Amino acid sequence: MLYLIGLGLSDETDITVKGLSIVKSASRVYLEAYTSILLVDKSILEAYYGREVILADREMVESSSDEILHDAQNVDVAFLVVGDPFGATTHTDLCLRARSLFIPIRTIPNASILSAIGSTGLQLYNFGQTISMVFFTETWKPASFYDRVRENASIGLHTLILLDIKVKEQSLENMARGRKVYEPPRYMTVGQCCAQLLEIEDIKTQEGEEGEGGVYSEESLAVGAARVGGKTEKFVSGTLRQLCDSADKLLGGPLHSMVLLGRRTHELEYEYVREFAVDKEVWDRVWKRDYEGKQ
Amino acid sequence: MLYLIGLGLSDETDITVKGLSIVKSASRVYLEAYTSILLVDKSILEAYYGREVILADREMVESSSDEILHDAQNVDVAFLVVGDPFGATTHTDLCLRARSLFIPIRTIPNASILSAIGSTGLQLYNFGQTISMVFFTETWKPASFYDRVRENASIGLHTLILLDIKVKEQSLENMARGRKVYEPPRYMTVGQCCAQLLEIEDIKTQEGEEGEGGVYSEESLAVGAARVGGKTEKFVSGTLRQLCDSADKLLGGPLHSMVLLGRRTHELEYEYVREFAVDKEVWDRVWKRDYEGKQ
Structure with a gap:
């Protein structure tokens, strides 16, 4: 068996x-x-x-x-x-x-993180498809996730984002020489993910066809999570810009994952997640303007 | 704590x-x-x-x-x-x-069933929002799930359907007399769920505005699951009509749940789920006609 x-x-x-x-x-x-x-x-x-x-x-x-x-x-x-x-x-x-x-x-x-992410207080039946975010390089910035987020957003749903991990990576030199020496493991942080999200939004908005960009912005609300289910589990919520700047310090070590809020967010979800806000005033202001009562 | x-x-x-x-x-x-x-x-x-x-x-x-x-x-x-x-x-x-x-x-x-349903072979990142199906009565047939399925279908995603359970129900008579006597528990089956799905599709198609119906049909493909994660776990796949007619006998006792396939179904998912088909010829025919290569 x-x-x-x-x-x-x-x-x-x-x-x-x-x-x-x-x-x-x-x-x-x-x-x-x-x-x-x-x-x-x-x-x-x-x-x-x-x-x-x-x-x-x-x-x-x-x-x-x-x-x-x-x-x-x-x-x-x-x-x-x-x-x-x-x-x-x-x-x-x-x-x-x-x-x-x-x-x-x-x-x-x-x-699984797909259901344990419910401990953020976000309701699992309000999630759309899950996406993965890989580490960008100078020349490789895969953005196929963007259309998935757009689809979820078009029907008001949350998007769970799973963050890349790199284990057993070889440097180019070690690979070329056939040396089985590996780089230290790397785990994407919420801050890095937010920066990449915003980078792609910029590219889509600047270079894209009319109406292609604008799926989210620096002021979109999100929740970062670290070590879900563990003793040192931690959450932090705020705008993408805020999470870019301060999530990693607040969350601590790996593993991280994050959720981009859908506009169909329920009042109870808002209240629950507010507890983790970097800045409750900003959280309330953006919530009232862009999310509350939206369907 | x-x-x-x-x-x-x-x-x-x-x-x-x-x-x-x-x-x-x-x-x-x-x-x-x-x-x-x-x-x-x-x-x-x-x-x-x-x-x-x-x-x-x-x-x-x-x-x-x-x-x-x-x-x-x-x-x-x-x-x-x-x-x-x-x-x-x-x-x-x-x-x-x-x-x-x-x-x-x-x-x-x-x-959770929300992730364990992956043992059907359907890939979890292809699921949209989860819906619940309650037991209909003669006069109460809540159909708000229909728009959720439409939203998922519009972007090609699977829909996980959680089926109603009724425990500690009182008959009207016992309730009126204040007797704490409860009915035997009831668990919705995949067959019952498929019948209710088709009933609502009929109503929407006949009574609805132009273009309101047609989110799914008797020939939509679905997977029924029973006792997921248990020793007697069982799956059966087929069209909604086939599952209406024969899923319950094949699946056995509770708990049941089911998935309505999205048209974005991947070749590997098709192959994996085909193993559970009531009738592989029908499965292949409908798959080729309505799902294969669709985005």
Whole structure:
């Protein structure tokens, strides 16, 4: 049997009791380690489970899935995924491959940022499609998210934005020389995400066709979240400009994610999120002008 | 401290290790028992936790929240919610009340149907807003969901539909006589939901303004799900007409939920969900005609 087991969002004790008992008895245990991370190291998981955990990087999952699935017709293989196994990313390929090998599959769900973001006080049925924001470079600023945000905004919905993480990156030099030396991991912050959002809005407004820009602005309201579900969970709300300038100091370390508010925001959501405002006066003023009573 | 603790979706072992240790040590333990249910009884939870669990019905949470929050400035109160504490419903009111009493709040997230539905193989970033379907009566057929589905469909997104449950209902007679006798619980099935969807489509098409109907049809593709995350988890896919006629027999007992496919469905999603089709030929024909390559 192939078990896809969610680990939840924060530390080793966020696994479910059911998931833990499968991990303890499985023949092999893999940890998918490239789409998200827990806030604790693999060694802590190994000590907690009392057994070895094999790191499965993107290459292994995408190109060597038969290694993971080896003999899973006869023995139990546990494939651990941070969050929910089908949360931010899907492992459809791995499952389709397992199916074609007649390996039964079972999923042990867990918390995902897609639902845990509800702890901001924003109501989950007011969310549209989720988008991802990747680290821009000088020459690569993918902006396909912009149309997704526009679609959500057109029907008044919130947009959850998942922020890029870079683990096991090689410098160009190390890559060229074939040296398996990796850069320190990087985690996008809410401040960086807001800056990139505004950069794309500027480009769309200046260079775009008539009416293409203007999906959001420096005064759009948003909520930043850090370490959701963990002991040091933190939220901060404000305009995109405010979050650009001060979210990172207020939120602290990774992982971050954020929500761009839809104009259909309910009074109760406004009140709940207001508690986290960088500046409650600005929050109230923008809310009354651009959101309150809008449908 | 007020702890909002998610129980996950299926049985007593779906609680997280962290959640379980809080339950064991809290002063009082409440179970929110009106928006969703586990597939096991309260007595099983009590035996598993080794302690009393107080059922909190809607009236208690909405009108007597101070009872729940009593002395939570000084002692730990655990408030258990099936799924994720902020999943299908929110407990914003309870949290706002706790805040006003200076009671610190902590959330222990868990799996929610909103993310666990990813085990259908449908990709979570292709979902629009979630809707709820209530049991219709002869005279009460609320159809506000229809515009939400239209909005999702207009941008090609899937719609997750959460199905009504009725617990602790009184008959009119028992209510009139003040007898605290309750009807057996009722759980909406995928078949019932499909019938209601089609009923509203008929009404909108016949009675509506020009262009109001036609958001979906008997041949729209959908996926029904039962007992997601449980050992007997089951999926069935097909047209709304097919699911009307045969989903319930194939899916078995509660809880059910379903997804109406958006036309932006990806090839991999199609392939994954096809496995569950009532009739693969019909699935392929409708997919090719109405979904494949559509944006």
